[in-house]
Amino acid sequence: MDHASGTRARTGLALLLTVALLSGLWVPAHAAPKGPRSSGRTGSAWLPYWGDVDAAYRDAVRHASQLHTVSPFWYETSGDTTVKGHQGAGRHDIIDGLHDAGIEVVPTVTETLGARKMAALMHDPQRRQDHVDTLLDLVDSRSYDGLDLDYEAMALTGDREDRDRVRTGYNKLVKELCARLHDLDKQCVVTVLARVRGSGQAFDYERLGGYVDRFRIMGYDLHWSGGDAGPLSARDWYEEFLRYATGTVPRHKIEVAFPGYGWDWVSGVTGHAAHLTWKEAEALREREDAEYRFDKVSGTPHFTYRKDGAEHEVWYQDGRGVRAQLPLLRKYGVRGTGLWALGFEDPEFWSALRDA
Known part of the structure; x- marks a missing residue:
């Protein structure tokens, strides 16, 4: 084979492997899922630090056969070298119990600095290194299996310049953090807003997807507490963000x-x-004798009731709704699912996932 032919063959092979990687048909050895997920578990879930934490923990153990990872929502950063634990953070009994159930423990860290301050931190090499060092110290403080960054506050900005600086700075931060976590054989996970309808622009899906082991998309709060009433998630919304996500991030992540x-x-x-x-x-619905309604367009339940002379409108999600939306994941070849949050959900959520 001459040089030109060999070059064309290698180029063709590289193109085929790239297509296969994005489609999820091929997973490189270094990126293959490890631990419980390799045994067929496809779910992850967050464990909140408020409310009945022990009940949430028991919920996880009860559904261990479907969970590869639990992320206790335990930590918050407010500076280069400051990571604060919420009440109950780092409980050894929860960590050990989840491990005994075959579930990996990858705690979540949130941030409170917002766009401009986080951008300044992430674009300064020394400050960025100090921040990564602090996060690694956290991972080393317990028998954690990795770290989940849920840096949302910095993404909630309408200023294009701030958003662009956040996006490029976050690429640098995640690249460095993931490389060092991988050196320790630990998982690197990011949680991001759905990139659709103007949301999630602060996250560079393509680059982040190349660095991390798991790429979690928040499939909720299409309508939220700060806006108008409506479904938290919807089938057409899932269709939009999944089309974009699977075109830029390997499906298996x-x-x-x-x-x-x-x-x-x-x-x-x-x-x-x-x-x-x-x-x-x-x-609440039963107490108010409100009619259960199911919106087939979005795939979510809702109801209305009156209190103190005011009309209330409630939208939420249940097992029936999850069954209605899961086909969108299958359509785009996505097997990974998550739950916000343990102890919140309809018990039929687990049946819906199992039957999918």
């Missing part, structure tokens, strides 16, 4: 997280919805 909760809006009042878990929403 993607996880779509479903909501196990809802919002209670007062009709005509924007920005003051009350949070409800599925259990709380159903208890």
Whole structure:
């Protein structure tokens, strides 16, 4: 084979491998899922630090056969070298119990600095290194299996310049963090907003997807407490962000997280919805003798009731809704699922995932 022919053959092979990687048909050895997920578990879930933490932990253990990872929502950073633990953070009994159940423990870290301060931190090489060192110290403080960065505050900006600086700075931070976590045989995970309809522009899906082991997309809060009433998730919305995500991130890394909760809006009042878990929403519906309605377009339940002379509108998610939305994941070849959050969800959520 001459040089030109060999070059064409290598180029063709590289193109085929790239297509296969993005489609999820081929997984390079260094990126192959490790641990429990290799035994067929496809789910992850967050464990909140508030409410009945022990009940949430028992929920995880009860469904261990479907969970490869639990991410305790335990930590928050507010500076280069400052990571604060929430109440109960780092509980050895929870970590050990999850490990005994065959579940990996990858705690979540959030940030409070916002766009401009985080951008300044991430673009300064020394400050960025100090921040990575601090995160690695956290991983080393317990028998953790990696780290999940859920840096949302910095992404909630409408300023294009700030957003661009956040996006390029976050690429640098995640690249360095993942490289060092991988040197320690630890997982590197990011949680991001759905990139659709103007949202999620602060996250560079393509580059981040190349660095991380798992790429979690928050498939919820299409409508949220700070806006108008409506479904938290919707099938056409899933279609939009999955089309983009699977075109830029290898499918085997993607996880779509479903909501196990809802919002209670007062009709005509924007920005003051009350949070409800599925259990709380159903208890409220029964107490108010409200009719259960299911919106087939979005694939979510909802109901209305009156209190103190005001009309309330509640949208939430249940097992029926998850069954209606799961086909979108299958359509795009995504097997990874997530749950926000343990202890919030309809018990039928687990049956829906198992039957999918």
